[in-house]
Amino acid sequence: MRQRTRRAAASLACCAALLGTSAATTAPTAAVPAAPAHGHDPARGTLPAGDGWASAAGGTTGGAAAGRENVRTVRTWDQFRAALAAGGGEPQIIRVVGTIDAQAAGCAAYEAPGYDFDTYLADYDPAVWGYDTPVSGPQEDARAASAARQAAAVQAYVPSDTTVVGVGRNAGITGAGLQIRDADNVIVRNLTLESPLDCFPQWDPTDGERGAWNSEYDAAVVHNSTHVWLDHNTFTDGRHPDSSLPRHYGELYQQHDGELDVVRGADLVTVSWNVFEEHAKTLMIGNSDAAGGTDRGRLRVTLHHNLFRDVGERAPRVRFGQVDTYNNHYVITEGSYSYSFGIGFESRLVAEKNSFRLPPGTGPDRILKKWSEAPLTADHNTVNGTVTDLVAAHNAANPDTPLQRDAGWTPTLRTRVDDPRAVPGVVVPRAGAGRLR
Template identity: 75%
Template sequence: MSTQRSHDRITHLVACTALVLAATATTAHADPGRTHAHDPGRQTLPARDGWASAGTGTTGGAAADAEHVHTVTTWEEFRAALRDGGTPKIIRVVGTIGADDQGCASFEAEGYDFRKYLADYDPAVWGRDKPVSGEQEDLRAASAARQSEAVTAYVPANTTIVGVGRNAGFTGASLQIKGVDNVIVRNLTLESPLDCFPQWDPTDGATGAWNSEYDGMVVHGSTHVWIDHNTFTDGAHPDSSLPRYYGELYQQHDGELDIVRGADLVTASWNVFADHDKTLMIGNSDGAGATDRDRLRVTLHHNLFRNIVERAPRVRFGKVDAYNNHHVAPADGYAYSFGIGYESRLVAEKNVFTLPEGVSPARILKKWKEAPVTADANHVNGKPVDLIAVHNAEMPEETLQRDAGWTPELRSRIDAPHAIPGLVGHRAGAGRIC
């Protein structure tokens, strides 16, 4: 092990030991009978730690009795542990669990033939003016439904899912937190699902596009959700490894995390989002005002966005508080970090951006629709930069309004921007939880 890695490891252990001792002492003083202060599965979201701490707060399955503490090592065991309704439960994940270990061929509907699909819908044959239809498209859809059934897991209310140790997580899985309250997900490496059956849409853009399903995690219409110390990645299947058909990337990834359709009161802290294109979407449609207006309140703090092309995040409707995050842009292909969308009210403060040579800070903000934004005390390549001023100066056709119109109050700690790269680099992501 290198001297630097040894130093980082020792620093982490010392910091964690100090936190554990402090938590244990505090808990013992308050309740001598409680013994779980240092157990990540029993930890709850601290007070004032982002939007998920509002109201009743977020406790997940901390109150679970012994019968409802599950240790799982397979996808089947994991899904079985989830079935027990809304009873408080803790699910401890040991090792890396594959949701799609059977391979794509196992999901194929009888008669589906990808070579025939390519031949039938070749733009030279099908054209570009209408969506695909017919036998092979129907069989592709049936195959996709089989994969969806196999790789999707629905998380019930009052649940904590926590990885054990430094190497716990899922490959090929889509965790759905849908229509429930009070969920915690911590210390997992989530390798993005690989869609076996993307759909060709010849009408998508000027040249058509392949569209895929399956986010690594979706918060859909749920409340009080804490997503902490996880690593989201494309893992063994980065976009650079994917083929091209009809001249377009055969896109087999969707997002890493989506927070959509009336979701509310979410805190995402100390996560790593890595090596992905369209990464984090908050609000999925401009037309979803009936469900999303006055909701989609999300806090993002102390996260590392590394080699992310865009959507870090893209926001619609929500009051989103993004502070103390570190954005390390890719050497090639960077589009933007913060997407300012329909009726959004983003506050982005004391974040740090590391941009490659030749990339202007004006690109950090992207205006999709007219909406005010607060962007104060952010640093780019080690220096303070007024992101709105530089954006408006270089992109007058996309002039942004200042002042999101609200002031975040639920912040448990705020660090100086110069400390963020080291702090987040050493402590964010799976395997680094105290």
């Protein structure tokens, strides 16, 4: 049934694309409004033909073919998780109304017997424990048990052939981790996703020279899944930015992980017209240099017309994948900025016609960071309105660790390409939740 319904929906999408969109191309076109979903109901929208990697190999239709009995409207976290599980393997649409809070119960609700944070701090104080040995013992065991309780409560698993869509301008989910895991053909649109707040970060005294607090939970994870379209969402730390978090042992008590991860064999993903804002470790594609067995030849991801606003790093960081990053707008105004594009193990990043706005004192050499020897293509990008050779800027500032040019492939799955000088005016007013047309 899944293959039949996907083929039918894909055929409709293809016909609509021939009538209403241009052919995939790498050549620049005049700025035009964002391509709408096919049909009048965003919940029935399908990815346009040629729109990034998720349009390859049959395309992405999500739950567009769902029968009326498999269209559900939810307003609470319990309703949302129940709806995800109710599809029975058939295409389904889940419409989110208002803001759903997955952590309304508060952190105390997840605490395992025996866990006490003040005792945890006393037991593992570096003055007592030192920096040479990972933490262990009753309080670490109780912390891990508490973390497992929170994970079970705040993570939701999105199955194959599903569309999750926000209704109207103010739909969202806070404190949750959307898991698109071992699935195929998933669409998530028009949601404000406030990052989960890890109630039980782990202290690792061996992380760096002075140790670090490490947290779990991303707002969304694409894990060993294919044909995934994430469109017109806003990823944010919302009420709990890093600046609001305390410090313990002299280090930030980090309660956030990433905003979006695409990992562990995930493939054919398009990320379009989203906002990623005010976050440190933002978007990771490929989670380990040792994952070649699952990731090599996969992790094909397109990022286009997204707004990255005051994000510190990983926008994205790439391992293995053929990643097409074009027509995104990066705005850095304050805070701790490390880099935007992370060039990782066996990556093949193409970064073209993106726009960067950097503050005084921050040069274009900061945009690229070399983690491993891997070639990239970075052409026709602008920095503060001026076309800038990002590879040359990096290499001039880092002569001992130069980057190599030419990713070795040419993207073809693009429905529109804007002049990078026009990108701010196109992306800023149209990207993010509540702006789906």
